[in-house]
Amino acid sequence: MPRPNLLLIHTDQQRWDALGANGNDEIHTPNLDRMAAGGVNLDRYFVNAPVCMPSRASYLTGLYPSELRIFGNGVTLPEDVPTLPEFLGARGYETANIGKLHFHPHADRDHTQPHPDYGFDHLEISDEPGCYKDDYRAWVRERAPDQLDEISIGLPPAAETWQDMMGVEDGIEHRDPRFVADAVPFEADADLTHSAFVGRRTSEYVAAHADDSDPFLCVAGFYSPHSPWVVPQRYLDLYDREEITVPDLPAHLRAERAEREIDEDAPPSQQVTFDEDERRAVRHGYYAMVSEVDRWVGEILDALENAGIADETVVVFTSDHGEDLGDHLTYGKGWPGWDSISRVPMLVHWPEGIESPGRTESDLVEAVDLVPTLLDAAGVAVPSDLQGESFLPLLTDERERYEGRDSALTESRNGKILRTDRYRYTVTADGTEQLFDLETDPGEFHDRSDDDEHADALAGLRHRLIQRTTTVDREGERPIDYQY
Template identity: 30%
Template sequence: MGRTINFSASPFQVVIFITFHAFAFADERPNILFIFTDDHATQALSAYGSKLIETPNLDRIADGGMRFDRCYVTNSICGPSRACILTGKYSHKNGYYNNDEEFDGTQRTFPKLLQQAGYQTALIGKWHLGRKSMPTGFDYWHILEHQGYYYQPKFVTPWGQVQYLGYTTDLLTEQTLAWLKQGRDPEKPFMLMMQHKAPHRPWDPAPDRLTDNTDHVYPEPDNLFDDYENRSSAAARAEMRIAEDNQMSIGGPDLKAWDREDLNNPNNTRARDWFYGKMTHDQLTAWKAAYREKNKAYYDGDLAGKDLVRWKYQRFLQDYLSCVASVDDSVGKVLDYLDEAGLADNTVVIYSSDQGFFLGEHGWFDKRFMYEESLRAPLLVRWPGVTKPGSVEKRIVSNLDFAETFLDLANAEIPADMQGASLEPLLRETPPADWRDSFYYHYYEGADGGHKVCEHYGVTNGRYKLINFYKLGEWELFDLENDPQEMHSVYGKEKYADVQATMLAELQRLRSELEVTENDPDSK
C-alpha cells in the first residue's frame, strides 16, 4: 500500500515522493521463472489426473496456483511453438512454420521488451530454432546444440561450444541454480527461461532411473488399436504408429533393443552407435545391463501382432515416464531453492510444454495433429499472494498468450501486433467479458515432413472441432462431448448441419481476423 500524500506539502515535496514511490513499486515487480519441457503430455502429469505417473513437484505449482485445462498450441511442433512464445504471434506472422528453419531473431520479441523494461533475462537449455539462429534479447544464454542429447551434451554460448559430461536434465538444473545463485543481478527482477530437452524422444532415462518402471504395467488407451475409420484419410496416412514406425522397430533407437543373436555380445553397440559412442564405460555397462533385463520379455516370448504392440507400448512408457520423473525432480530442486533464498513469494513460476503428445492414443506417439492429446499442452502457474491456490481455469488459453502475460507481469507495454492476450486477469480471477471462446490452429510441415502428417488448419470451441486437411480436400468435424477420443467425424452429417455451418463461419472469421489468407500462401 502507498502512503497518503499530504497536499499541504510543497509541489517539490510531492514530486519527490511520487518519484520515489514509482521506483519502489518497480522494484517490487515479480520475478518470472518459466520452466518449459518438450513433448510433455497432460496425460503424464498427476495435476491433470494422470493414471500413469505421480509428479509431486510439478503438482506443487498447481497446488499453489492455477491449472489451465485448455491450453491450446497454435502449431503442434517444437520450433514453431517456441517462436510463437517469443513473439506472441502465429507462424504466418513470425515466419517460423516448420522445424529446422532459421528463426529471425531481428524481429521484436518479449525478452527484448523485458530488457527495455528493466528486467534481467536469461535462457538455459533447449533453443531449437535453427542451427545458425542464436538467442537475442537475453543478457545470458546457454543453449543445447540443436536438439541436444540426453548424455554428454554440447552447449552453445556467446563464447563458443562447451562439452559437458553428465545427464542433460541434471546439467540444466545445475546451470539454472548456478545462475540464480551467482549469475543474476539481485537489484533487478529477472525473467529466466529453463528449457528442458526431456521428455522428447528417444526418451533416454537418467543413470539413476535406468531400472525404473521395469515391472510396471501401464493401462492401455482404449484406442491403442485404432483402425482409422470414420475420419479423413489423414490419420491412416500418418507414420507414427507404435506398431510400425521404424524408430520403434526391434534394433531401432527408441526401444534400445538389440538383435536377438547379439543379446549376449557385451561389445555390441550396433543398434545405437551414435548414442553409445557418447557414453562413458560405466554408463554403457549400466545401460546394457538395464536394457537386457527390460527387453527380456521380447527375447523370451516370440512376440508378434498385438502382443508385440502391447510390449512396445509398455517399453515406450517406461522410458518416457522415467524422463518425466527426472524433470519432476529438477523442478523440485529449483522450487526448493526459491524457498530457501526467500525468492518464492515474489516469483511467478510458470510450467508448460511446447505441445501435447500421444501416449498410445490412436496407436501413436508424437504430436502434430489438431487432436486433443497433441493440441493441448500443460500449463501451471503459481503467483503467490495473487493467484488462488488450487484454482482451475477452463477457458481457452494458448502459448500465443505467454509473451503478453510476461510483459503484463512486468508492467511493460504489450505491442498491438501481438495476437494473444495476457493471462493476468485470469490469474486474478477477474476474466474480461470478451475472452476468446474459439481458437484457430494451423500445422504446416505436411506429408513430406516428419511422420507424414498432412497439412491442416481448424477451429475449436472446446465442444466442437472442425479440421480442414486442405491439400487432401478432406474435412473432419468432431463432437468432443459425445466423442472425446475423436474417433468418428460427423462432417457432412445432417444432424450436425447447423453446427457445421457455425464452425465454418467461425473458422473464416478467425482466419480473416488473424490475416491468415493474406500472409499465408500455403493455406489457400
C-alpha cells in the same frame, strides 16, 4: 508491488495429461503437483503449432505461426522479430536462456560458434542431449570428463546427413539407434543428464540473482520427455511397466494395426507395431522422463525458496506440444493435432499475485497469450501488434475483466485446426475436413464430418475458422506513410 521475477520452465513434447495434477494417477510428478496446488492450473491450454520450432517461436513472440511464416521445423526465427526477452530487457530485466531454445535449426551448424542472442543477456544453449559440442557437453566436461562418451542420446538423422556432406568428424560417441520402444538407462551418472544440466544451472542462476536490484527473466528449456527414452534407472524404477495402462483402441484402428507389415530391414524407428506391450513400454520411458524433469523442477522451486524470492517470482510451467504415445497409431507430434498433441500443461505459481491458489481454470487459452500475460504481470505495456491476449485476470482477482476465447487455433503447413469446448475441426488446403465430437468421442477416433446430425456444427465451425483466420492473417499489410 515490485516488478516480479519471471521464470519460464518448458519441456519438449509433454502432453497435457502427463501430469498428476491433470488427473493422471499413474505418473509420478510430486513437485509439479505441488506447484499446481500453490498456483493456478490452466487445464485447457493449447499450442498454436503442433511441432517444436513454430510453436516455440509463436509463444515467445506473441505472434501466430502464420504471422511469422514458420509452420515446420528447420525454419529459423528471423533475428529482427521482437521476442519476450527483448520486450523485458528494454524495461530493465536481466534475461537468460538455459537449455533448449530451438529458434535455430540445430542439425546443420557448428555449436561451438555463438548463437544469435534473440534479446537474451545470458545464453547456455543446448537443443539436444550430448550429441553436439555445446554448453551441455562443456558443463559435463568440467564435472566428469571421463563420462563424456556416455552422454549422447544419438545423433539426429539430419545432423548425420549434414556432417557427411560437410566432412565433419565430431569425435563424439553417439548412442544408436535414436528410437526404440523400450527405454534405455542413461549410462553416465544420474546427475549428468541434460535435465540435470538445465535444472542445476537454472537453480544456480536463481541463486546468483537473488539480491539483484533488477528483476530477471529466466527461460529453462528441458529436452525431456522427447524421445528417445533415455533416462537414469532410478526414474524407470518408479514404475512397474506391467501396471501402466494404455487406452483401448477402437475397432478400425485395431484392424489397421493388424494389417500393418513390419519391414525387418527398416531402421528400428520404423519397426513399430503399436501393440499393447509396445505402447506400455513407450509410456514407461516417457513417464520416467517426465518424473526426472519433475525432480529438477523441485530443485528449482527450492532454490527460489532458499534465495528468499519465491513470493515475488512468477513461475510458469508448460510445453511446446504433446506426444501421441501410439493413441492414434502414431508416436511423436504433428498433424492433425489431436488433444494429445496440441493440449499441454500450463501451471502458474506466484504467491504475491495469484488469488485463491490451488484452482483449476478450464477456459480455452492459447500459447500465443503467454507473452502478453508475462508482460502484463511485469507491468510492461503490451505492444499493440501482439496477437495474443493476457490471461493475467484468470490468475488474479480480476476475472470479470477476462473476456476469454470461444476457440483455440492451431496452425500447420498441413492446414488449420480449431478446437472449441465440444469439437475439434481440421481442414487442409485441398478442402479435406475432419470433425471430432469430444463430448461423445473424447479420444478423437471417429470423424463426424460426413454425419448429417453434425452438419450444423460443421457449418458453424467453418464460419468460426474463417473469422479466426481473417483476424489472424495480416500478410501483406504495410505501415501507412502518415502525412498531414
